[in-house]
């Protein structure tokens with residue numbers, strides 16, 4: 465039993481190492497780091513540092529439900545660019561994703577999800593996010609727009 469636990473810990477540790485190193489080791493080119501800023505078509509360029517910080521936060525807080533940008537429990541609402549673009553309001557840009565992490569809504573924009581989806585506005589319900597700074601929120605939002613360029617399996621459904 466003890467050996468099993470050690471093995472489990474080692475596996476988890478290895479997985480995290482692997483995931484973080486994958487991005488840390490990369491020096492992404494500018495095109496990869498250029499993402500949509502808002503709905504008007506303006507763009508912004510993330511730094512390697514911001515992408516890797518966003519990746520770290522994503523792994524810590526989001527991967528358990530959004531491994532590879534898919535959504536466990538709701539296959540119709542992945543983090544892929546196509547799904548993001550069809551949300552109301554469209555979420556395929558940095559500011560709209562920052563907004564989602566503060567005030568999440570249902571896909572059709574009708575319902576307030578601040579009590580249902582992790583966000584930084586309700587640390588009483590989501591204490592795991594209470595230490596995220598404004599920059600951290602920005603970085604993890606930006607990471608979700610860089611990720612599809614790093615992994616072609618990003619988004620879509622969990623049934624391949």
Ligand code: HEC
Nearest residue numbers: 525526529535537538541542547548551555564570571582
């Ligand atoms: C407990 C599981 C869970 C965790 C943890 C979680 N999410 Fe989600 N997320 C969901 C579900 C379920 C949906 C779909 C909600 C709906 O039905 O609209 C969703 C939707 C989203 C959407 C909207 C996608 C779209 O296409 O409109 C974004 C963006 C998002 N999550 C980002 C994140 C980020 C970033 C984190 C980590 C800080 C995170 N989520 C953590 C379950 C989770």
